[in-house]
Amino acid sequence: MKRHALSTRIWHWLNLICVVILFMSGLNISNAHRYLYWGAYGFDPADAWLSVVRFPGWATIPGYYNLAAARDWHILMAWPFALGLLFMWVAMLLNGHFWRDLRTSRSEWRPSAMLADIKAHLRLDFEHEGAKFNFLQKLAYGLVLGVFLPLMVFTGMAISPGFEPAAPWLVDMFGGRQSARSIHFLTAWAIFGFFIVHIVLVLLSGPVKQLRDMITGGRDAS
Numbered sequence: 001m002k003r004h005a006l007s008t009r010i011w012h013w014l015n016l017i018c019v020v021i022l023f024m025s026g027l028n029i030s031n032a033h034r035y036l037y038w039g040a041y042g043f044d045p046a047d048a049w050l051s052v053v054r055f056p057g058w059a060t061i062p063g064y065y066n067l068a069a070a071r072d073w074h075i076l077m078a079w080p081f082a083l084g085l086l087f088m089w090v091a092m093l094l095n096g097h098f099w100r101d102l103r104t105s106r107s108e109w110r111p112s113a114m115l116a117d118i119k120a121h122l123r124l125d126f127e128h129e130g131a132k133f134n135f136l137q138k139l140a141y142g143l144v145l146g147v148f149l150p151l152m153v154f155t156g157m158a159i160s161p162g163f164e165p166a167a168p169w170l171v172d173m174f175g176g177r178q179s180a181r182s183i184h185f186l187t188a189w190a191i192f193g194f195f196i197v198h199i200v201l202v203l204l205s206g207p208v209k210q211l212r213d214m215i216t217g218g219r220d221a222s
Helices: 006-030 067-095 097-102 111-122 135-159 168-173 177-204 207-216
Strands: none
């Protein structure tokens, strides 16, 4: 039995490409107006709750300030990103991956169990007998797949200039277009944080095997 299903592998690499391009083009878009607000409106820096740094060209797509080109890249990747997430959720529910590997049990939420899992991670002990993922991994993947990535899709729709007239309820759900923009920005950096931690853990737990398994599927030893 494969450790990673074909649907998981396809989505993993497609999503990686989408997220990197979306993030870097988003930094270019951020450079157009480096202030974040809460509510429906915001244009005066004096009313901003946060002033964002200007991101250098090496971190943006394109590598120079161009709002129109950055938006084109952003929209180009937004569709495969959103449709890919929908595909992944359908696949996880149909092939049992969610129920079998990502769903947490009541016993895993016991303080003693969570503390033991944290201590094991600090010892760089990533073994978890009888399951593909331990509690912290399930929690992290659950937050990313069930909260962060969907938030990026829906807040992105809410701040799209042409979408608000068609679905004002979505904008209202986030407390206004500027609130949706702030949540979009914060969630993007939360995903970036997960990405960094994910890379570090892959390097610590055998990068060659991890990469090979995510390409070929590997073999499920559980």
